[in-house]
Amino acid sequence: MVETSSSLLELGGPVVLILLAISVAALAVILAKTVQFSTARVGRHGLVRQAVTQWRSGERTKAAQNLLKDRSLSGALVRSAMDAIQMLDQQPLSSQVRDIREERLREEISARAADRLFGLASWLKALDLVTQISPLLGLFGTVLGMIETFQTLQESGASANPATLAGGIWVALLTTACGLAVAMPVSIAVTWFETRLEKERAALEVLLTGVFTAGASSSQPSA
Template sequence: MTHLATSLAALPLFGLIRDGGWTMWLIAALSVITLAVVLWKLWSLWRLGVWGGSHSRAALVLWAQGRPREAMEQVRGRPSARARVAQAAIGTSLDPRFDEAAAREETARVARQALFRSRAGLRALELIATIAPLLGLLGTVLGMIAAFQVLQSSGNQADPSDLAGGIWVALLTTAAGMAVAIPAGVALSWFESIADRLQSDLEDLATRVFVARDAPAAPPARSRLEAAE
C-alpha cells in the first residue's frame, strides 16, 4: 500500500491534483464521473437503437402498401425505440379494441418512454458542465488569498518566486475546471441532438402510420380497354 502511494505521488498529474487542494480533488472526481456518464450513455443509446431504424422503415413501406401483417413482423420484438413505436402504432391500428384516439395515446406513451430513456443522464452532464468551472474559480480565489497572505506576512522580505508559485498553483484549478466542463458540455450538446433527432423520427413514424391508416383505399386501376371505351 505504501509502495502504491509512493508511485502515485511520483506521477505529475497526481502532484498537480495534490498541489491544487481540495477543489482539485473535487474536479478530478467530476472528470471521472463525466467519463463514466459518457460511456454509460453511449452504451444506453446503442441499446436503444438510436443509430438504427431499417426495420421501422421497412415496416412503413409495407404498411403503406397495405400489407399490415408483414409490416408488423418487421418490428415485432425489436428492442430499438423506432421499432417499438412502430409496433405500438401498427399494433393498435390493427387491434379493434383501440379507436384512433386510444391508438394515438398508446403510441405516444411508448414514444415518451423511449424519449425519457434517450435523455437519461443528461442532467448530470449539465450539472458538471456548470459547476466544474465554478469549482475551478473557487480554487483560484482561495489560492490567491493564501498567496497574498504569505506576501503580507513576509513583508519586505517576500520572495517573488514564492508568490508566483502560489499564483500558478491557484490558476491551475481554473484550467482544470474548464478542462472538465468543456468535454462535458460538448457531450451534452451531442446527446441532446441525438435525442432531438430521435423525437423527430418517432413523431414522423407515428404520423405516417396513422395517416396511412386513415387514408382511403386507392381505386383499382382501369385497364387500357376500359379507358378506350
C-alpha cells in the same frame, strides 16, 4: 503518470480532488448513457422507415412482421402501433367508434414514446450540471489560492520573493485549468446526447404519424 496526478492533487488541494471525483462520476454516466443509446439503437431508422412505407402501400402484415427483427426503440413503438391498428381492423366497428379508439391508441403510443425518451434523457441534467459547476469550482480554487498567495506576500513584506509569488499564482490558476478540463469534454458529450435525442423524437413523430395517417385497411369489415 501516477506521480503527475499526485502532484496535481497536492498542488491543487481539495478543490482538485473534488473535480477529480466529479470527472470520474461524469465519465461513468457518459459510458452508461452511451451503452443505453446503443442498446436502444437511437438514430437507426432504416428498417423502420422501410416498414412504414410498406404499411402505407397496403402491405400491413409484411410491414409488422419485418419489424420483429428490429430491436430499436422506434421499431418497438411502431410495431406496437401497427399491431394495435391491425387488431382494430379485425373488429366490426363503425367508422366513428373506430376513429375514437384509434385516437386513444395514438395518445397511448405517444405517451409510451415520451416515457421511453424521458428514460433516455435521464442523467443528462446531471451532466449539464457538471459543465456548469466545474469551471466555478476551478475559479473558486483559484480565488482561494490567490488569497493565500497574497497573504504570504503581505507577511513577507519587503523581503518578498517574486519567484515565490509567481509560483503561488500559477498553482492557484491550476484549479481553473482543471475545472475547464472537466467541463469541456462533458459539455461535448451532453450536446451529442441531446442532439441524438431531438433527432430521435422528430423521427418517432414522423414514423408514428405515417402509421396512423395511412387510413383503415381495405379488409376492415363494415358495421
